[in-house]
Amino acid sequence: MVEASKFWFEKACGSSECKSLIHPWTDRCCDATTSMLWHCIRGSYKFYAMVYLIQILMRGKKLGKKEIMEQFRLYLKSGIFGLTVGSSFVTLNCIFRKLFFSEFSYYTTVLLPCTVSGLAVYFEPPHRRVLVVNLFVNLVFEYWLRTLEMKGWLRRSPGRETLIFMLGSAIFFYCMRRDRENEKRTPLFWFFTPPKVSKVTGEPMTGFKGKSPACPHREPCLNYVLKGTAQLFGVGCAMTMLRTIIPKILTPTKALKSLKFSHLRLGIFFGGYIGIYRLVNCLLCRAHGKDSSLYALPAGFLAGAAFRASPSTPIALAPVTSTLQILGSWAYQKGMIPEGLPLVELLYCLCQGILFHARVMHEDVCPRYIINLMHTVTSNKADEIQAAFIQKILKAMP
Numbered sequence: 001m002v003e004a005s006k007f008w009f010e011k012a013c014g015s016s017e018c019k020s021l022i023h024p025w026t027d028r029c030c031d032a033t034t035s036m037l038w039h040c041i042r043g044s045y046k047f048y049a050m051v052y053l054i055q056i057l058m059r060g061k062k063l064g065k066k067e068i069m070e071q072f073r074l075y076l077k078s079g080i081f082g083l084t085v086g087s088s089f090v091t092l093n094c095i096f097r098k099l100f101f102s103e104f105s106y107y108t109t110v111l112l113p114c115t116v117s118g119l120a121v122y123f124e125p126p127h128r129r130v131l132v133v134n135l136f137v138n139l140v141f142e143y144w145l146r147t148l149e150m151k152g153w154l155r156r157s158p159g160r161e162t163l164i165f166m167l168g169s170a171i172f173f174y175c176m177r178r179d180r181e182n183e184k185r186t187p188l189f190w191f192f193t194p195p196k197v198s199k200v201t202g203e204p205m206t207g208f209k210g211k212s213p214a215c216p217h218r219e220p221c222l223n224y225v226l227k228g229t230a231q232l233f234g235v236g237c238a239m240t241m242l243r244t245i246i247p248k249i250l251t252p253t254k255a256l257k258s259l260k261f262s263h264l265r266l267g268i269f270f271g272g273y274i275g276i277y278r279l280v281n282c283l284l285c286r287a288h289g290k291d292s293s294l295y296a297l298p299a300g301f302l303a304g305a306a307f308r309a310s311p312s313t314p315i316a317l318a319p320v321t322s323t324l325q326i327l328g329s330w331a332y333q334k335g336m337i338p339e340g341l342p343l344v345e346l347l348y349c350l351c352q353g354i355l356f357h358a359r360v361m362h363e364d365v366c367p368r369y370i371i372n373l374m375h376t377v378t379s380n381k382a383d384e385i386q387a388a389f390i391q392k393i394l395k396a397m398p
């Protein structure tokens with residue numbers, strides 16, 4: 001793949017008109033806007049249908065009628081967010097080119113309009129904004145990591161990523177347990193939320209029957225550990241099934257035949273993650289006769305080893321990002337960040353600009369998720385536009 005460096009991009013594309021660079025499929029800016037809008041309406045609602053389905057699955061609870069309506073309302077709003085961001089790229093470029101800049105430059109072509117269109121995040125309710133920012137910050141970290149790797153400054157490997165995930169999980173679970181003591185809890189999207197630290201104390205005990213009075217759950221420890229493991233194992237497998245079967249929905253028998261043992265990996269990771277965490281926490285509660293948020297450190301660290309069953313760079317970094325999110329929300333509560341500052345929204349705009357810029361200019365190191373996201377939301381238009389950029393650059397290169 002071709003890297004669009006600042007020099008080559010500006011040499012090849014700088015003096016282009018918007019119709020030849022941004023919307024090569026039509027000469028008129030108005031037509032380009034409407035066709036983008038149409039593609040993005042379809043793409044955005046398709047994309048969010050999948051997102052909401054997975055979120056509902058991850059909750060592992062049945063939804064009531066009222067909750068279904070609420071989810072549907074949120075789905076409609078998320079769709080508006082997606083289609084605004086997707087469709088405004090072309091229009092903003094046409095406007096910026098005509099009003100402010102006489103040339104397309106490396107920073108003002110993608111980075112600037114995509115940072116501005118990030119403001120559409122206001123269509124999402126505040127608690128969802130936090131989750132979206134978490135995801136995007138995580139993707140920026142992934143992008144930086146990939147860039148460093150490409151420059152030869154570090155090397156990624158499943159073993160190293162597992163270690164990062166284990167260390168991250170230890171600190172993150174500790175922060176989550178501390179966060180549960182606060183009245184205002186930080187909205188987090190994680191495999192599971194550890195329970196509040198139990199105040200009850202009792203005698204230390206041996207064996208593995210029943211439960212310790214200090215355990216932060218009601219049922220016998222063994223049930224508690226196994227139930228969590230089975231549940232998350234199921235969720236992991238269901239997610240893999242969806243991913244494998246949905247693209248082949250028209251040929252379900254073929255899809256089912258293509259299921260392999262490797263499809264259990266995600267289930268083993270999810271199930272193992274919660275299972276080991278609960279097991280270690282229960283063992284410590286039983287041994288000491290009291291519960292403590294500090295147990296999250298060894299429990300989270302060991303649970304993180306389950307990540308080895310299904311390693312991936314974005315997930316490896318996720319506990320670190322979420323820890324930063326909790327720390328940020330504590331800083332807010334303590335008044336260290338001024339209340340009027342829309343930090344979440346600004347951060348989102350910045351991340352979106354950086355990532356979409358990476359998608360167009362540095363495809364090789366752009367996180368896979370962003371490439372898929374832009375492809376789906378714009379119904380392939382993003383790839384068309386990017387391909388036109390690269391074509392121009394290739395032509396200009398000697």
Ligand SMILES: [Zn+2]
Nearest residue numbers: 018019029094
């Ligand atoms: Zn135009």
Ligand SMILES: [Zn+2]
Nearest residue numbers: 211215221282
């Ligand atoms: Zn227990």
